[in-house]
Amino acid sequence: MDLPFALCLVSLLIGAAALVAPVAGRSWASVALYGLCLGVSSLLLVIGLWSLVAMGGGAEAPLLWLPLGIPGQGVHFRLDGLSAFFLIVINLAASAASLFAIGSGRHEHAPHRVLPFYPVFLAGMNLVVLANDVYGFLFSWEVMSVASWFLVIAHHRQPENRRAGYVYLIMAALSTQMLLVTFGLLSGFGAHLDFDAIRATPPSLDIARLALLAVVIGTGAKAGLVPLHVWLPLAHPAAPSHVSGLMSGIMTKVAIYGLVRVTFDLLGPPEWTWGAGILLLGGTTAVTGVLYALMQHDLKRLLAYHTVENIGIIAIGLGLALAFRANGFQMGAALALTAALFHVLNHSLFKTLLFLSAGAVLTATGERDLDRLGGLIRGMPITAFCFLVGSAAISALPPLNGFVSEWLALQAILISPELPQWILKFLVPMVGAGLALSAALAAACFVKAFGAAFLGRARTAAAERAVEVERSSLAAMLILVAACVLAGVLPGLVVDALAPVTTLLVGSHLPNQITQPWLTLVATTPERSSYNGLILMVFIALSASLSAFGVHRLASRRRRRAGAWDCGYPETSPATQYTAASFAQPIRRVFASVLFSAREKIDMPAPGDSRAARLTLTIRDPVWALLYRPVAVAVTTAAEIISSALSLSIRQHLGLVYGTLILLLVVLALWQ
Amino acid sequence: MLGQSFPFDMAHMLAGGMVTVSFMLLFQDRLIALIWFLALHALALALALAWQAHRQAADDLYVAAALALVVKAILIPMGLRWLVRHLQIERTVEAVVGVGMAMLFGIGLVALSVMVMLPAATHSPLMWEDLSFALAVVMLGLLIMITRRNAMAQIIGLLSVDNGVTLAVVGIRGMPLVIDLGVACLLVAAMVVFAIYFKHIHQRFDSVDVHVLDRFRGEES
Amino acid sequence: MAMIQSLLAQGFQMMLVLAVAPLVIGIIRKVKARLSRRIGPSIFQPYRDLIRLARKDTVVAHNASWLFLVAPYIVFAAIWVAAALVPTYALGLIFSWSADIIVIVGLLALARFFLALAGLDVGTAFGGIGTSREMMISSLAEPAMLMIVFTLSLLAQSTQLSSIAHYMMTADVGLRVSCGLALLGLVMVTIAENGRVPVDNPATHLELTMVHEAMILEYSGRHLALIELAAALKLTLYLSMLTCVFLPWGIALNGAKLPVLGLGVLIYLIKITVASAVLAAFEVTVAKMRVFRVVDFLNFALMLGLLATLLLFVSRSI
């Protein structure tokens, strides 16, 4: 019954979208709609959890068929372990975002542009993971894209949002078309469109290789794999914050779902080179993503680039899992896949949390530019706390959840030398170094983001006056904080829940965690490695309180407020603080001067000249210059050439027709 | 003297005559002369039709021949002549391509037409001949259209194409008369529409050279 | 009973590292002074400094937030926990299983994260300079550290420090190139992570060359004491790690009797003293580098780590 119920809930979302469209301007509409979305997402979350638990107990995946869509084929739905897991991921974040929006929705100045599309967006994402045939999958996929596109251009008055929407929809269409190619190859050229039939007839190796290429481009363009990520930092910040959270937090995960579904489920047995390719792509994406992020000073864009980084980390896990699976190391495959899927969950939690916090900052100050914020921790302590937890989690710091998936990924990397291929032997440790680098840089980046936005002194009046947002929004963030902490200290529960999924996809799963002593997380064997977030958390809390107690009891507890010391320099203007750009300067100098051709130009006036000195910083994105500009130039040039070549008089057009006729007749004469 | 092949030769001669007139149309450079030759073209068509009617003893072909004579050889040329006189544009029109080139090209076209129809020769030589010539006239008519820049000359080219199309009918028996009638009606209607536009264009641009109109085509260049 | 015993052993290690940490600093300072022909303060001076600091009033900037006040405790607790989980005098303490070497790196990162945030909290330029440089250095040091971790754990087939140390004690290690490279790399990382010369100078207060000191510029009193102690603990932790992995002899094995444990403590103290002295000797022979030379320094460490890993495959396949 759970699958029909889930579909009913999804159609409820679509119905709500239709109903809310005419009354979107009313003040109650936003509360009612988001309330409904919250309810529906929570129920879907419960369905996902329940199914996953049932699947752990060996239950069959329910199937459903509806006579819609392609005539004769219909639309198939299926709720297996993977779908259930992604259902949880989607709806956990979705309910938090909906809760957030119940409060913050009233600040929206264009509710009619947001409300009707928000539930459709949710419905699209849910349907993608439930669909069990090509048409249903692509249909939902594209509905998801189009609905989110509408949300991206909701605030269309800013030209950069329109540009973002433009780039976004084109990349989304590219993604759909490439998936169409994938499924065209897999479905035996349109013969059987439902996934069960595709599973029953695995493609030949050549077809599978082509399909892999297509699916990596298709889902990569949606998930943001470098170099297909360019739309992401444009589009995600443009949408309203709770939508940005969902786009970054879960829409990219839906793309990952597509990748997993095809590569692990439909493509048949993999080759190790596939794994190597995805691994390399993931490593590149992780490192470049975080370097991009470090160069940003727009809070939401920075977060969007971090999504790119995290997608890279997930891809590393998936690539490893493929490599292990190709070599028949089911245990390793299960470990790497668990790491990847765990990170999917984690990223959905902390990225949504971070975007919601950024949304709260945006609501409170109207600013997303880090260089115009500062000191918000005083006006918005709870938001600051939430953002802090999110930052720590995304920087892979123990005992939070981000660390767990990173730890699992590193464990998977550590058993990779057992792989027989030399390329993998060399590649995997390098990617591991890349993983470590990206985690360290992420920490640097979030020190920068949190420091610039919440710490220090307020750089503008708006930041000075900021106060906390609505209760419900804070509650949404706190729920996500709790989820991050829980997944961090009790990772065994998540790993156990993933067992049916990995069993389904790679035929093996990690050791049962719940039976381990002290709830310790064990990757393969306890002798080899183990991690206990709970004990660590308790330990840190104990030691911190012990030290606090000790210091306060045995030494001084007096505290005095005074001006900042600052090596004796007098109190200066807030503008002298380190900004986001200045914070990133050392790292920029180390990493970006080659990669992004970052250049600083200092225009220092001569002594006696009263004009202000200027520092100009230029950063070039090599991907735009190398990949996208040539395409754009090619299209416009071709258009220009064709239109000027065919700008003809009537007589010349007649000549064309005539020429075609003669050509065809000549062809005919030759053919005969 | 009239050998076994006389009926065939006669048909051959009339159809060939049309091709020849088409060639003449190709290098006429005055409007009035073009109209005359168009009439001649249609006359040859009417004769060819009549000859076939006689040969096959098909009454409907007689009607078709009469129709061709009245509408195509008399009515339309008269109308065009009236239009030319009315608008006082009896000046020469220059061919864009050199006459020699056009001729050479025309001969190539005739060869192509023959080649294309070659496999059909197995059925009946008469049909093959007839269709080849019809195709050649169509192709030549189109060539006339694209070598002229005067709207009137282009229409004359189109009419000669139409004559070529009708020539194809010669070889078939039993073409329903209603079709011929319908085609003829439409042709007249089309000419009326054309006349209206031609007049409008002439009034507005004081020219019927289609190049003048090029400025107003919507394309960007 | 066994439970209480093992809890006691764990508790003892926590206290041991806490007690030893200032001593390590004191020894280094003393050796450095002696080597530069100064008498130098007593090796117990750091204890006195800490007590003095803790007794003083704490002066906090007007605009410092709760994070500024909380950070020293978190930093201290994280490093302390990490130090308690590294084998010092005995292997396989009860909680050592809860954290492997990757987690220890993670805990140190946690401490650094909060310290860096605290450096930004007051909103002064020096805090910014220190934090930004610290994060740059750590972003290079951490991958290098991870590569060394890779080498060691691939060698020992485990990421548990106890298991690695146990493996190093066994005979079949032999003299491996990889081990040598890893040792060199780990030393370099130790220097960088603890802000020692030539990467940073803990004694300097010349504004533009400071890294660690600039970050904690605004701290005073008990907060400063905690941070200083945490820094000392971190150094101790790294030295313990170096010794337990590369000089594992004399560490008490899992479930050893009390006298053996006592011997273990003694040997540990000797090892740590020697290591401190060697570090000090190294420090006097080099000069501090420019900030952006540090990049080369750490890249070299990263290369060493990578090379160690790759050579491991080669030597294993032979």
Added chain:
Amino acid sequence: MSALQTLTDAAAGNVGAIALLVPLLAPLIAAGVMALIPCHRVAATLNLLFSLLAFGAALVLLNDRPPGDMLLHLDDLNAALITLNTFVAFTSGLFSAGYIEHERQIGRIDPLTGRLHHVMYQALMFALNLAVLANNIALMWFGIELATLTAVMMVGIYRTPAALEAALKYFILGGVGVTLALFGTILIYFAAATDAKGGMEAMAWTALLIHADHFDPTLLNVAFIFLLLGYGTKAGLVPMHAWLPDAHAEGPTPITAVLSGLLINVSLYIILRFKMILTATPHTLPPGPLMISFGLVSVLFAALMLYRQRDIKRLFAYSSIEHMGIATLAFGIGGPLATFAGLLHMLMHSLTKSAIFFAVGHITQIKGTQQLAAIRGIGDSHPALGWGLAFAVLAIAGMPPFGVFMSEFLLINAAFAKTPALALLLIVGLLVALGALLLRLNEVVFSEGERIPGEVHQNNGLLRASRSLPLVTHLLLVLAAGLYLPGPLVAWFQHVAARLG
């Protein structure tokens, strides 16, 4: 008009064929009546009523299919098309009521021209319905020729230099096209008459199909080339397309909607009919590669041309070329799947594109210009209109949940089965076209605009309905088709697809 007389006589003998005659007679009578009515409102209402009558008859025909004869017939293929024709005629008629009223109010056309518009509109519908319902291949040609002539009259209705240029271009290119088609038709007759009996039977498509297996392949080959070029001109295939953008841009918008929605569709339909004969004859030229080339060239060319357009109607005219190319490509690929996709695509494109032109018509009237540069921020100033256009453009760009998505989905799948490279080229074309359409959509709908408070409200119910009803109806239909196709329609299309091969 004597051919028509014969037609009426022949059909009168057959009682069952009365419903079949209504879609023809209703517009014909309407054209005559309109010529006599000077009052615009009355004429508009009558126009609607007659269109509704024809549509009703078409609906009756869906269920109750009369047996055909040598002149007219109804099978699975044209049953859907005649319904589409009469439906779009009705909605466009509704749209034109408001449109022409506005044009009269601003004095762009005089009352006489307005009357001419209605007459020509119905005459055009008559011609199109005739071409669709005809069994006789000459009658098909007749319908298309008549449609061309009436459309030429309509295109030049504004008498501006550009309009005259467009009309002349249309006339000459269209004239050449129909002449080529006529030659092709005669060649087909030739092939049939030399072999089978002459007379009407050699012109009836149903009879031709039966005897097709012993026709002379040479004649059929040449005939098909001429027919493809001739009717391809009408369908706007590149390189015979030149008339299409001009005619779309210069004619009144209701006519543009009909041209894009119906005329090019009907021409493609006739090509299909001949393709069926060609494939039924052994040893002929395979029509697939020819149609694939024309289709692909049209798609790629039109997609690139979209970037260079400055006129909003011309923009969407090129989009029509692109979509006709897609449909031609689908038929060229052949096979049940691709042909089904092609038929569906014709249907969907027709509904969607006319919806786009309804929206564009209002926009150009509001802004008083067709220049894209001057049309900005419709989404702000006229939200309903802007959103209608946005959804319609998304639909035509192949986004779900609209029907074009389904047809393109099926087509790409089928193209893969044929040649993967073909599918890739098609995908490139679709993406390039999407890029251009979206670029313009961004400018037209989503750029900054001011909400105009005192918008002119039509008091007349009919005129108010004409503002939004056609657009909304079309969009809803396309939306419904994307989700669910009715069973009978599917069955017909599958049947046709099986026969088309």
